[in-house]
Amino acid sequence: MSNLEGFNIEDMVQPPRGGGEMQEPKVEQLMGKLRRLKQGKRALEEEVEKLKSVSDLLQKELENLHTEAFKLEAIHKEKEEVCSKLQFQCEESEQDTARQLWLNKKSEELLEQYRYEIQELKLKHRKQRMKFENQLDQLIEQHKNLLYVFTPERLPDELEGAQNTKSQLLAAEKLKLAQLHNLDEALEEMKNQKQSEAVTAETQEE
Template identity: 70%
Template sequence: MFTVQTEAYQLEGILKEKEELCRKLQFQSAESEQDSVRQLNQNRKSEELLEQYRCEVQEFKLKHRKQRMKFENQLLHLIEQHKNLHSVFSPERLSDEITSAENRRSQLLAAGKCPLLTHAHKLLILYMHDFSVYVCQGLVVIRTQEQGRQVWECKHKASFY
Protein backbone atom coordinates (compact mmCIF):
# COMPACT_ATOMS: atom_id res chain seq x y z
CA MET A 1 0.00 0.00 0.00
CA PHE A 2 2.84 2.22 0.72
CA THR A 3 4.13 1.86 -2.77
CA VAL A 4 0.71 2.52 -4.26
CA GLN A 5 0.41 5.77 -2.28
CA THR A 6 3.90 6.81 -3.21
CA GLU A 7 3.23 6.03 -6.81
CA ALA A 8 -0.08 7.97 -6.69
CA TYR A 9 1.74 10.86 -5.09
CA GLN A 10 4.43 10.75 -7.77
CA LEU A 11 1.80 10.54 -10.49
CA GLU A 12 -0.03 13.56 -9.05
CA GLY A 13 3.27 15.50 -9.13
CA ILE A 14 3.86 14.47 -12.73
CA LEU A 15 0.27 15.44 -13.56
CA LYS A 16 0.78 18.92 -12.02
CA GLU A 17 4.05 19.36 -13.93
CA LYS A 18 2.39 18.32 -17.17
CA GLU A 19 -0.59 20.63 -16.54
CA GLU A 20 1.85 23.49 -15.82
CA LEU A 21 3.78 22.64 -18.97
CA CYS A 22 0.51 22.52 -20.92
CA ARG A 23 -0.46 26.01 -19.63
CA LYS A 24 2.97 27.34 -20.60
CA LEU A 25 2.70 25.83 -24.08
CA GLN A 26 -0.83 27.26 -24.53
CA PHE A 27 0.42 30.70 -23.42
CA GLN A 28 3.40 30.49 -25.81
CA SER A 29 1.08 29.31 -28.59
CA ALA A 30 -1.25 32.29 -27.98
CA GLU A 31 1.74 34.67 -27.96
CA SER A 32 3.10 33.13 -31.18
CA GLU A 33 -0.30 33.46 -32.82
CA GLN A 34 -0.54 37.13 -31.74
CA ASP A 35 3.00 37.75 -33.05
CA SER A 36 2.08 36.06 -36.30
CA VAL A 37 -1.07 38.21 -36.70
CA ARG A 38 0.89 41.35 -35.78
CA GLN A 39 3.60 40.46 -38.31
CA LEU A 40 1.00 39.78 -41.04
CA ASN A 41 -0.61 43.16 -40.35
CA GLN A 42 2.78 44.86 -40.45
CA ASN A 43 3.61 43.11 -43.74
CA ARG A 44 0.27 44.18 -45.22
CA LYS A 45 0.85 47.79 -44.14
CA SER A 46 4.40 47.69 -45.55
CA GLU A 47 3.11 46.36 -48.87
CA GLU A 48 0.43 49.07 -48.99
CA LEU A 49 3.03 51.71 -48.23
CA LEU A 50 5.37 50.27 -50.85
CA GLU A 51 2.57 50.35 -53.42
CA GLN A 52 1.78 53.95 -52.48
CA TYR A 53 5.45 54.89 -52.95
CA ARG A 54 5.51 53.12 -56.32
CA CYS A 55 2.46 55.11 -57.39
CA GLU A 56 4.03 58.37 -56.22
CA VAL A 57 7.25 57.58 -58.10
CA GLN A 58 5.27 56.73 -61.24
CA GLU A 59 3.26 59.95 -60.87
CA PHE A 60 6.48 61.94 -60.44
CA LYS A 61 7.99 60.29 -63.54
CA LEU A 62 4.87 61.11 -65.57
CA LYS A 63 4.86 64.69 -64.34
CA HIS A 64 8.56 65.04 -65.18
CA ARG A 65 7.96 63.50 -68.61
CA LYS A 66 5.11 65.96 -69.27
CA GLN A 67 7.35 68.86 -68.27
CA ARG A 68 10.16 67.55 -70.47
CA MET A 69 7.79 67.12 -73.43
CA LYS A 70 6.38 70.62 -72.89
CA PHE A 71 9.91 72.02 -72.78
CA GLU A 72 10.89 70.10 -75.92
CA ASN A 73 7.80 71.42 -77.73
CA GLN A 74 8.59 74.97 -76.63
CA LEU A 75 12.18 74.50 -77.76
CA LEU A 76 11.09 73.16 -81.15
CA HIS A 77 8.67 76.07 -81.52
CA LEU A 78 11.42 78.53 -80.59
CA ILE A 79 13.83 76.91 -83.05
CA GLU A 80 11.18 77.16 -85.76
CA GLN A 81 10.61 80.84 -84.92
CA HIS A 82 14.35 81.43 -85.06
CA LYS A 83 14.56 79.71 -88.44
CA ASN A 84 11.71 81.90 -89.71
CA LEU A 85 13.31 85.07 -88.35
CA HIS A 86 16.71 84.08 -89.67
CA SER A 87 15.27 83.56 -93.16
CA VAL A 88 13.63 87.01 -93.00
CA PHE A 89 16.59 88.84 -91.46
CA SER A 90 19.50 86.92 -92.91
CA PRO A 91 22.73 88.78 -93.74
CA GLU A 92 22.06 88.17 -97.44
CA ARG A 93 18.76 90.08 -97.21
CA LEU A 94 20.05 92.76 -94.83
CA SER A 95 20.62 95.46 -97.42
CA ASP A 96 17.12 94.90 -98.89
CA GLU A 97 15.59 95.05 -95.41
CA ILE A 98 17.48 98.26 -94.57
CA THR A 99 16.27 99.86 -97.79
CA SER A 100 12.71 98.72 -97.11
CA ALA A 101 12.88 100.04 -93.54
CA GLU A 102 14.26 103.38 -94.71
CA ASN A 103 11.43 103.65 -97.26
CA ARG A 104 8.85 102.93 -94.57
CA ARG A 105 10.54 105.47 -92.30
CA SER A 106 10.44 108.07 -95.07
CA GLN A 107 6.74 107.36 -95.61
CA LEU A 108 6.08 107.78 -91.88
CA LEU A 109 8.09 111.00 -91.82
CA ALA A 110 6.09 112.33 -94.76
CA ALA A 111 2.84 111.36 -93.00
CA GLY A 112 4.02 112.97 -89.74
CA LYS A 113 3.89 109.67 -87.84
CA CYS A 114 7.52 109.08 -87.04
CA PRO A 115 8.21 107.20 -83.84
CA LEU A 116 11.81 107.33 -82.69
CA LEU A 117 12.43 103.71 -83.55
CA THR A 118 9.82 101.52 -85.26
CA HIS A 119 9.34 97.86 -84.54
CA ALA A 120 10.82 96.95 -87.94
CA HIS A 121 13.91 99.00 -87.11
CA LYS A 122 14.27 97.25 -83.76
CA LEU A 123 14.11 93.84 -85.44
CA LEU A 124 16.63 94.92 -88.07
CA ILE A 125 18.98 96.21 -85.41
CA LEU A 126 18.76 92.97 -83.43
CA TYR A 127 19.85 90.98 -86.48
CA MET A 128 22.68 93.25 -87.61
CA HIS A 129 25.49 91.13 -86.22
CA ASP A 130 28.23 92.55 -88.44
CA PHE A 131 27.58 96.24 -87.85
CA SER A 132 28.16 98.39 -84.78
CA VAL A 133 26.60 101.63 -86.11
CA TYR A 134 23.39 101.99 -88.09
CA VAL A 135 22.24 105.30 -89.63
CA CYS A 136 18.72 105.77 -90.88
CA GLN A 137 16.86 109.01 -91.64
CA GLY A 138 18.56 111.16 -89.06
CA LEU A 139 18.91 108.46 -86.41
CA VAL A 140 22.15 106.82 -85.35
CA VAL A 141 21.94 103.50 -83.56
CA ILE A 142 25.12 102.37 -81.82
CA ARG A 143 25.82 98.88 -80.54
CA THR A 144 28.05 98.73 -77.45
CA GLN A 145 29.05 96.11 -74.88
CA GLU A 146 28.20 96.68 -71.22
CA GLN A 147 28.93 93.99 -68.65
CA GLY A 148 29.03 91.28 -71.29
CA ARG A 149 25.73 92.12 -73.01
CA GLN A 150 24.90 94.16 -76.10
CA VAL A 151 23.32 97.56 -75.55
CA TRP A 152 21.70 99.53 -78.36
CA GLU A 153 21.58 103.30 -78.06
CA CYS A 154 19.55 105.49 -80.40
CA LYS A 155 20.47 109.17 -80.92
CA HIS A 156 19.54 111.85 -83.39
CA LYS A 157 22.19 112.42 -86.03
CA ALA A 158 22.35 116.13 -85.17
CA SER A 159 23.67 115.40 -81.67
CA PHE A 160 26.92 114.09 -83.16
CA TYR A 161 27.82 117.38 -84.88
Protein backbone atom coordinates (compact mmCIF):
# COMPACT_ATOMS: atom_id res chain seq x y z
CA MET A 1 0.00 0.00 0.00
CA SER A 2 3.00 2.29 0.39
CA ASN A 3 3.31 2.41 -3.40
CA LEU A 4 0.00 4.31 -3.57
CA GLU A 5 1.01 7.09 -1.20
CA GLY A 6 1.27 10.49 -2.79
CA PHE A 7 -0.61 9.35 -5.88
CA ASN A 8 -3.94 10.79 -6.94
CA ILE A 9 -5.97 9.06 -9.59
CA GLU A 10 -7.06 12.47 -10.95
CA ASP A 11 -3.48 12.87 -12.15
CA MET A 12 -4.26 10.23 -14.76
CA VAL A 13 -7.47 11.68 -16.08
CA GLN A 14 -6.53 15.34 -15.85
CA PRO A 15 -3.37 16.36 -17.64
CA PRO A 16 -1.02 18.75 -15.85
CA ARG A 17 -1.46 22.47 -16.44
CA GLY A 18 1.36 24.79 -17.15
CA GLY A 19 1.16 28.47 -17.84
CA GLY A 20 -2.61 28.27 -17.94
CA GLU A 21 -2.53 25.95 -20.92
CA MET A 22 -3.54 22.37 -21.23
CA GLN A 23 -0.59 19.98 -21.76
CA GLU A 24 -0.83 16.51 -23.15
CA PRO A 25 0.37 13.87 -20.63
CA LYS A 26 3.41 12.01 -21.69
CA VAL A 27 3.19 8.31 -22.36
CA GLU A 28 6.06 7.64 -19.99
CA GLN A 29 4.23 9.42 -17.21
CA LEU A 30 1.07 7.49 -17.86
CA MET A 31 2.94 4.20 -17.98
CA GLY A 32 4.69 5.03 -14.70
CA LYS A 33 1.42 5.85 -13.05
CA LEU A 34 -0.10 2.66 -14.44
CA ARG A 35 2.76 0.61 -13.02
CA ARG A 36 2.31 2.24 -9.66
CA LEU A 37 -1.40 1.45 -9.79
CA LYS A 38 -0.69 -2.19 -10.59
CA GLN A 39 1.83 -2.40 -7.78
CA GLY A 40 -0.71 -0.84 -5.41
CA LYS A 41 -3.33 -3.33 -6.58
CA ARG A 42 -0.98 -6.25 -6.01
CA ALA A 43 -0.12 -4.90 -2.56
CA LEU A 44 -3.81 -4.58 -1.75
CA GLU A 45 -4.53 -8.11 -3.01
CA GLU A 46 -1.64 -9.49 -0.95
CA GLU A 47 -2.89 -7.62 2.12
CA VAL A 48 -6.43 -8.94 1.54
CA GLU A 49 -5.08 -12.50 1.19
CA LYS A 50 -3.13 -12.14 4.42
CA LEU A 51 -6.15 -10.76 6.24
CA LYS A 52 -8.33 -13.57 4.85
CA SER A 53 -5.78 -16.19 5.93
CA VAL A 54 -5.60 -14.70 9.42
CA SER A 55 -9.41 -14.55 9.56
CA ASP A 56 -9.71 -18.22 8.51
CA LEU A 57 -7.10 -19.20 11.07
CA LEU A 58 -8.88 -17.28 13.81
CA GLN A 59 -12.23 -18.78 12.80
CA LYS A 60 -10.79 -22.28 12.93
CA GLU A 61 -9.21 -21.58 16.31
CA LEU A 62 -12.55 -20.24 17.56
CA GLU A 63 -14.31 -23.41 16.41
CA ASN A 64 -11.67 -25.52 18.17
CA LEU A 65 -12.18 -23.50 21.34
CA HIS A 66 -15.96 -24.00 21.14
CA THR A 67 -15.44 -27.77 20.68
CA GLU A 68 -13.02 -27.90 23.59
CA ALA A 69 -15.40 -25.87 25.77
CA PHE A 70 -18.24 -28.28 24.92
CA LYS A 71 -16.07 -31.26 25.85
CA LEU A 72 -15.00 -29.62 29.10
CA GLU A 73 -18.62 -28.86 29.97
CA ALA A 74 -19.57 -32.51 29.36
CA ILE A 75 -16.64 -33.72 31.51
CA HIS A 76 -17.54 -31.25 34.25
CA LYS A 77 -21.17 -32.37 34.22
CA GLU A 78 -20.12 -36.04 34.35
CA LYS A 79 -17.78 -35.38 37.27
CA GLU A 80 -20.52 -33.49 39.10
CA GLU A 81 -22.85 -36.49 38.68
CA VAL A 82 -20.16 -38.89 39.93
CA CYS A 83 -19.45 -36.60 42.88
CA SER A 84 -23.15 -36.43 43.69
CA LYS A 85 -23.46 -40.24 43.56
CA LEU A 86 -20.40 -40.69 45.76
CA GLN A 87 -21.71 -38.18 48.26
CA PHE A 88 -25.07 -39.97 48.35
CA GLN A 89 -23.34 -43.34 48.84
CA CYS A 90 -21.17 -41.86 51.58
CA GLU A 91 -24.23 -40.53 53.39
CA GLU A 92 -25.96 -43.91 53.05
CA SER A 93 -22.84 -45.68 54.33
CA GLU A 94 -22.67 -43.36 57.34
CA GLN A 95 -26.34 -43.97 58.08
CA ASP A 96 -25.86 -47.76 57.76
CA THR A 97 -22.84 -47.62 60.04
CA ALA A 98 -24.72 -45.60 62.65
CA ARG A 99 -27.69 -47.97 62.42
CA GLN A 100 -25.40 -51.01 62.71
CA LEU A 101 -23.66 -49.51 65.75
CA TRP A 102 -27.03 -48.81 67.35
CA LEU A 103 -28.19 -52.39 66.67
CA ASN A 104 -24.94 -53.79 68.06
CA LYS A 105 -25.32 -51.69 71.18
CA LYS A 106 -28.91 -52.84 71.64
CA SER A 107 -27.88 -56.46 71.09
CA GLU A 108 -25.11 -56.18 73.67
CA GLU A 109 -27.51 -54.60 76.14
CA LEU A 110 -30.04 -57.35 75.49
CA LEU A 111 -27.39 -60.07 75.87
CA GLU A 112 -26.19 -58.51 79.09
CA GLN A 113 -29.77 -58.43 80.36
CA TYR A 114 -30.27 -62.09 79.42
CA ARG A 115 -26.98 -63.03 81.12
CA TYR A 116 -28.03 -61.21 84.26
CA GLU A 117 -31.42 -62.95 84.23
CA ILE A 118 -29.73 -66.33 83.76
CA GLN A 119 -27.46 -65.65 86.72
CA GLU A 120 -30.50 -64.71 88.78
CA LEU A 121 -32.28 -67.90 87.71
CA LYS A 122 -29.23 -69.99 88.57
CA LEU A 123 -28.98 -68.37 91.99
CA LYS A 124 -32.70 -68.79 92.57
CA HIS A 125 -32.53 -72.41 91.45
CA ARG A 126 -29.54 -73.06 93.71
CA LYS A 127 -31.46 -71.68 96.67
CA GLN A 128 -34.50 -73.77 95.76
CA ARG A 129 -32.32 -76.87 95.43
CA MET A 130 -30.75 -76.30 98.83
CA LYS A 131 -34.17 -75.76 100.32
CA PHE A 132 -35.46 -78.88 98.57
CA GLU A 133 -32.53 -80.96 99.79
CA ASN A 134 -33.10 -79.78 103.33
CA GLN A 135 -36.79 -80.58 103.08
CA LEU A 136 -36.00 -83.94 101.50
CA ASP A 137 -33.53 -84.78 104.23
CA GLN A 138 -36.12 -83.83 106.81
CA LEU A 139 -38.70 -85.97 105.03
CA ILE A 140 -36.37 -88.95 104.94
CA GLU A 141 -35.59 -88.45 108.57
CA GLN A 142 -39.30 -88.30 109.30
CA HIS A 143 -39.80 -91.54 107.34
CA LYS A 144 -37.09 -93.16 109.36
CA ASN A 145 -38.74 -91.99 112.55
CA LEU A 146 -42.04 -93.43 111.34
CA LEU A 147 -40.59 -96.83 111.95
CA TYR A 148 -42.24 -96.71 115.29
CA VAL A 149 -45.57 -95.78 113.73
CA PHE A 150 -45.75 -97.88 110.57
CA THR A 151 -45.27 -101.56 110.40
CA PRO A 152 -41.91 -102.87 109.21
CA GLU A 153 -43.56 -104.24 106.08
CA ARG A 154 -44.66 -100.75 104.87
CA LEU A 155 -41.51 -98.92 105.78
CA PRO A 156 -39.43 -100.14 102.79
CA ASP A 157 -42.18 -99.04 100.41
CA GLU A 158 -42.29 -95.59 101.99
CA LEU A 159 -38.54 -95.24 101.79
CA GLU A 160 -38.53 -96.41 98.18
CA GLY A 161 -41.24 -93.87 97.32
CA ALA A 162 -39.20 -91.12 98.95
CA GLN A 163 -36.09 -92.15 97.03
CA ASN A 164 -38.10 -92.18 93.76
CA THR A 165 -39.44 -88.74 94.53
CA LYS A 166 -35.91 -87.54 95.23
CA SER A 167 -34.66 -89.06 91.95
CA GLN A 168 -37.46 -87.40 89.98
CA LEU A 169 -36.80 -84.03 91.57
CA LEU A 170 -33.07 -84.36 90.92
CA ALA A 171 -33.78 -85.32 87.29
CA ALA A 172 -36.02 -82.26 86.93
CA GLU A 173 -33.26 -80.15 88.46
CA LYS A 174 -30.68 -81.52 85.98
CA LEU A 175 -33.06 -80.79 83.11
CA LYS A 176 -33.49 -77.20 84.23
CA LEU A 177 -29.74 -76.79 84.60
CA ALA A 178 -29.23 -78.20 81.10
CA GLN A 179 -31.81 -75.80 79.69
CA LEU A 180 -30.16 -72.85 81.43
CA HIS A 181 -26.77 -73.97 80.12
CA ASN A 182 -28.11 -74.24 76.54
CA LEU A 183 -29.67 -70.80 76.82
CA ASP A 184 -26.38 -69.36 78.06
CA GLU A 185 -24.51 -70.94 75.13
CA ALA A 186 -27.11 -69.63 72.65
CA LEU A 187 -26.71 -66.12 74.01
CA GLU A 188 -22.93 -66.36 73.81
CA GLU A 189 -23.17 -67.62 70.21
CA MET A 190 -25.52 -64.75 69.35
CA LYS A 191 -23.03 -62.26 70.79
CA ASN A 192 -20.15 -63.77 68.80
CA GLN A 193 -22.26 -63.66 65.62
CA LYS A 194 -23.08 -59.97 66.20
CA GLN A 195 -19.41 -59.19 66.72
CA SER A 196 -18.51 -61.10 63.53
CA GLU A 197 -21.15 -59.21 61.55
CA ALA A 198 -19.85 -55.90 62.91
CA VAL A 199 -16.27 -56.79 61.88
CA THR A 200 -17.49 -57.84 58.42
CA ALA A 201 -19.40 -54.56 58.01
CA GLU A 202 -16.34 -52.53 59.01
CA THR A 203 -14.16 -54.49 56.56
CA GLN A 204 -16.61 -53.87 53.70
CA GLU A 205 -16.74 -50.15 54.46
CA GLU A 206 -12.97 -49.91 54.32
